[in-house]
Amino acid sequence: MQLEKFAKQAVRLAARLRLDDIEILLTHSRTLSAKIENKDVNLELKQDIFNAGVRVIRKGRLGYVPMTEPSLDLLKTGIKAALERAGAAPFESFAVIKPGPQKVKTHDPKVARMLERPLTVKNLAQDIISQTFKVKGVENIEGAINLSIEDRLVATMHSPAPALAQRTMFSAFVDVNSRDFDFAASRSLPDLKKVARLGRNLARSLPGKSTTPEKEKVKGKKVLVIIHPVMLETMLRKLIVEHIYASTVQDRMSRYTVGDRVAARTVTLWDDGTAPYSESTFPTDDEGTPTRRTKVIENGTLLTLLYDRASAVKDGVESTGNGRRRPVLIEDEHEAPVRCTASDLFLAPGKTQLSRMVKDIKHGVLVKYLLGFHTANKTTGDFTNALYVGRIIRNGRLAALPEPGRWALKGNALDCLKDITAISRETFDTGSGVLPWVQVELTVA
Amino acid sequence: MAPRISNETEVKRVFDRALAYAKARVEYADLLYERVVRIELQKLPAQLIAKPFNAKSRIQLRLLDKGRKAEIKVGTLDLGSIKRAVDAGLKLLRASPKPEKPVRLAPIPNPRKVRYGLPAPARFPADDIFDALVKGITGLARTVERKHGRKKVEVKPEFWFFSQREEKAIADTQGTFKTQVLPRTFLQTITRVKGRNNRMTQTRARLGNVRPYTDIVRETPSGRFSLTPGTRKFLTDWFERTIALQDAVTLSPAQIKKLDHMILHYSAVGVFVHEALGHNFEADIVKAGGSGIIDKNGKPRGEVACEDVNIMDGPVAGDFTNGFGTECIDDEGVEVQSKLLAENGKMVGMILSRETAAYFNLEPNGGAFSEMGDSRIPRMTNTYIMPASKRNWKHNLKQLIKGVKRGIILFGTTGGAVSKDGMSSSVQLGYLVLNGRITRMVKPSNFSAKTLYALRYVDGFAGPVEISDVGFCGKGQTKYVGDGGPTWTRIRNNEYVGLSVQG
Numbered sequence: 001m002q003l004e005k006f007a008k009q010a011v012r013l014a015a016r017l018r019l020d021d022i023e024i025l026l027t028h029s030r031t032l033s034a035k036i037e038n039k040d041v042n043l044e045l046k047q048d049i050f051n052a053g054v055r056v057i058r059k060g061r062l063g064y065v066p067m068t069e070p071s072l073d074l075l076k077t078g079i080k081a082a083l084e085r086a087g088a089a090p091f092e093s094f095a096v097i098k099p100g101p102q103k104v105k106t107h108d109p110k111v112a113r114m115l116e117r118p119l120t121v122k123n124l125a126q127d128i129i130s131q132t133f134k135v136k137g138v139e140n141i142e143g144a145i146n147l148s149i150e151d152r153l154v155a156t157m158h159s160p161a162p163a164l165a166q167r168t169m170f171s172a173f174v175d176v177n178s179r180d181f182d183f184a185a186s187r188s189l190p191d192l193k194k195v196a197r198l199g200r201n202l203a204r205s206l207p208g209k210s211t212t213p214e215k216e217k218v219k220g221k222k223v224l225v226i227i228h229p230v231m232l233e234t235m236l237r238k239l240i241v242e243h244i245y246a247s248t249v250q251d252r253m254s255r256y257t258v259g260d261r262v263a264a265r266t267v268t269l270w271d272d273g274t275a276p277y278s279e280s281t282f283p284t285d286d287e288g289t290p291t292r293r294t295k296v297i298e299n300g301t302l303l304t305l306l307y308d309r310a311s312a313v314k315d316g317v318e319s320t321g322n323g324r325r326r327p328v329l330i331e332d333e334h335e336a337p338v339r340c341t342a343s344d345l346f347l348a349p350g351k352t353q354l355s356r357m358v359k360d361i362k363h364g365v366l367v368k369y370l371l372g373f374h375t376a377n378k379t380t381g382d383f384t385n386a387l388y389v390g391r392i393i394r395n396g397r398l399a400a401l402p403e404p405g406r407w408a409l410k411g412n413a414l415d416c417l418k419d420i421t422a423i424s425r426e427t428f429d430t431g432s433g434v435l436p437w438v439q440v441e442l443t444v445a
Numbered sequence: 446m447a448p449r450i451s452n453e454t455e456v457k458r459v460f461d462r463a464l465a466y467a468k469a470r471v472e473y474a475d476l477l478y479e480r481v482v483r484i485e486l487q488k489l490p491a492q493l494i495a496k497p498f499n500a501k502s503r504i505q506l507r508l509l510d511k512g513r514k515a516e517i518k519v520g521t522l523d524l525g526s527i528k529r530a531v532d533a534g535l536k537l538l539r540a541s542p543k544p545e546k547p548v549r550l551a552p553i554p555n556p557r558k559v560r561y562g563l564p565a566p567a568r569f570p571a572d573d574i575f576d577a578l579v580k581g582i583t584g585l586a587r588t589v590e591r592k593h594g595r596k597k598v599e600v601k602p603e604f605w606f607f608s609q610r611e612e613k614a615i616a617d618t619q620g621t622f623k624t625q626v627l628p629r630t631f632l633q634t635i636t637r638v639k640g641r642n643n644r645m646t647q648t649r650a651r652l653g654n655v656r657p658y659t660d661i662v663r664e665t666p667s668g669r670f671s672l673t674p675g676t677r678k679f680l681t682d683w684f685e686r687t688i689a690l691q692d693a694v695t696l697s698p699a700q701i702k703k704l705d706h707m708i709l710h711y712s713a714v715g716v717f718v719h720e721a722l723g724h725n726f727e728a729d730i731v732k733a734g735g736s737g738i739i740d741k742n743g744k745p746r747g748e749v750a751c752e753d754v755n756i757m758d759g760p761v762a763g764d765f766t767n768g769f770g771t772e773c774i775d776d777e778g779v780e781v782q783s784k785l786l787a788e789n790g791k792m793v794g795m796i797l798s799r800e801t802a803a804y805f806n807l808e809p810n811g812g813a814f815s816e817m818g819d820s821r822i823p824r825m826t827n828t829y830i831m832p833a834s835k836r837n838w839k840h841n842l843k844q845l846i847k848g849v850k851r852g853i854i855l856f857g858t859t860g861g862a863v864s865k866d867g868m869s870s871s872v873q874l875g876y877l878v879l880n881g882r883i884t885r886m887v888k889p890s891n892f893s894a895k896t897l898y899a900l901r902y903v904d905g906f907a908g909p910v911e912i913s914d915v916g917f918c919g920k921g922q923t924k925y926v927g928d929g930g931p932t933w934t935r936i937r938n939n940e941y942v943g944l945s946v947q948g
Contacts, residue, residue, distance in 0.1 A: 037732070039545055040542075041541070041542050042516070042541070044516045044517070044518075044537075045518070045530075045533055045534070045537060046517070046818075047517065047518070047519065047520070047529070047533060048519055048526050048529070049520045050520050050521070064494055066499045067501065068500070068501040068520065068521075069500075069520075069521050070521075074500065077498060078498045078499075078500075082497060082498060084571075085495045085497045085571055085572055085575055086495065087495055118537050118540035119540040122541065139734060140734040142735065178864060178866070220699065247489075250491060252639070253490065253601075253637060310492065311491070314491070329923065330917055335499060335501075337494045339489070371862045371868070372869040374860060375859040375861070375870070375871030375891075377647060377947065378647070380645055380647070380947075384891040384946070385891055386868075386869035386893035386943070404864055404867035405866060405868070405893055405895030405899075405943065406895070408891060408893055408945045410947065
């Protein structure tokens, strides 16, 4: 699929329709998946998947046109309809993408080659299965291996050339006995021997016993909690970063102001759209603004807000390259409006060894996944959720699994960030960030 | 008379040729074509985003040969593209391992009937609808603000509306060709209220149904468009509740322990039934050993509820014009049945695709769905509790809480999640009940339960069965769902349910 050719045709169509500007986000992708269901592997393919998210400006009005067919006739129909009901544009024109946009690492030829070899992918899936089932006590495995290649283009009418990159993606996920999961995700190919051992290592780490808050005598009490990097990223993205978006601040719904101490002094956080082989990495955001590495919090102090172009114009500053089409619910990326959106998140590691953090806790919890965390309150940061994946810490040991349906943790994410008492030296790469384990206090509800 | 899909001739022509190409190469193939034409309006804090035209379509191709299966999603309705997908599928079939049990598909019942569905607009007066929504919702917010003038509250509703025409076609190498057309309309408001001392409260309200936009916005005799009276009342009630939450109280674990009953509104019990029970009846989860209710062989692990409880999925009383999750045929062409999943608290059925029906030697019941060309898997449509008898079914809430000394009413949800043995759902607000009377409003909470035990403690119902709780179920793919039950369901407090109140 020639995305550049379609983009040029779209720009010519925009000129014929006398638009003041057009912004085009195009993607064309192919994905191969091997789904693991106990001892079975099912291969699935998605190909020729084209998406276009187009915005147009005419006479100060901004219109949206989403479509899934590379058809200029459809685009013309869509533009005409969009202009009939276009709202006020927050800016006069779209970004002008500078010639020769920055080079970022998004493509690994090894992933692209493996994508063409379903037999290799199937063999890897079967390797995961056989190694995992060798561990005593394994009853169920669920998982998937996904490989994809995506051509992605961002163009605007007055840019000399579009931002264009080919992005590969590899991910592998394994869930054992519905009690814990592990995964690897990157735009480059990881060590496949390590991937094959994902389920085995996870199964070996599962304690044989589970326990309740009553047995541990912690119900209703505050306990020390180690937050796994996966949970920490979820907490940051769902509840905390929301308050760092300029749009939230401008709507007076944020708890933060630049210069506030919003986190413990040990916390330094970056937002990065340029990290090699990371999920958000691309030369520009979805509006054509160059991506960058932004230090958002330094030693606990909020240094800057995250801006898209609309919020940047309002504050008279430059966009930080955080204008992304962030989908919610049934939206696909190309249908979603541009919103202030964090890129990949990097939190500076601390000095404490993770094993030391565990050893120092008499009664506590390690939390990797809270069930239904998406329902937490974005406005206040309050959450109260069932503990789904984690470990119960007793006398400095990861002693037991939480008995399902019996544990819940409650707290406030914004307070958590301020009250971090330890940060691990070790970090975990989630594919969309690199983060450490952190220690806070939460109530067992 | 069910309507035709807009490009039926073209779809049939491409499908016939593509399936002929596949038939020469594999034992069986089928195709699913899905197309949605939608108008959409989003009010974000700083932007109003109107999308008066959004068209998307995708295709799913499935190949079966020698007990193996390959599934391929294709971007466009183009013969060349589908033929390339067949070729790629042959490669997948060659690479696929032999499954423990050969993949088979149960036959499609009633294969000759072609058209299903409901009348759905092909064109939308987007301008008028959007104007009515913006003016109507912001106007209601200002009215409520003025009413509470002394409290100096700011009522800030964000909203999201869409109305769409959905079309699908299913065909296979055995000559089946079926189509469905449906309308579907949705309105969500997220209301944030800023009160004194910058205290912020938030609620989410949803309306949705398998109906045209006229369910939300109507044209008056004078030709103007405005919110329907039902929509106005629904939104006003939620704005009021968000303001009332400013003064809501929390409950400590000790206070919660003292509660003798929890009374769940259908808007709170629905997501509970969906998450705690519904997913465990999906036959692919059962087959994988992931169901807390049914073992891998399709046998119940134990009772799922007390004998007063039936669990159902599908249209209520065969009414295909109601419910956000309603469909007439599934995405394999099987007519959607009203599925009795549990009767008198005992598991009696599952939600089946053709593949899982064949696996368990059962008849398919119209439970397989795909999100825009993704693979078809068992999914819920509208899932609800149905009282098995009238014994403990009261007329209204007053009668239901009469004997409750210390209870809590749980109202509304912002969603939930499920694991094998447990579930968790958020509750938007509560009301404390003391000696049979409603007293204070309680802050948002989280309701969790151990799947197999929680509904064994149901001891009463009140009001008619409603499935108006509107949701988007995520199971790797997103699907429209409805859920609910009697207006009120009373559960005796027990050790298998947990409640944790914010604050």
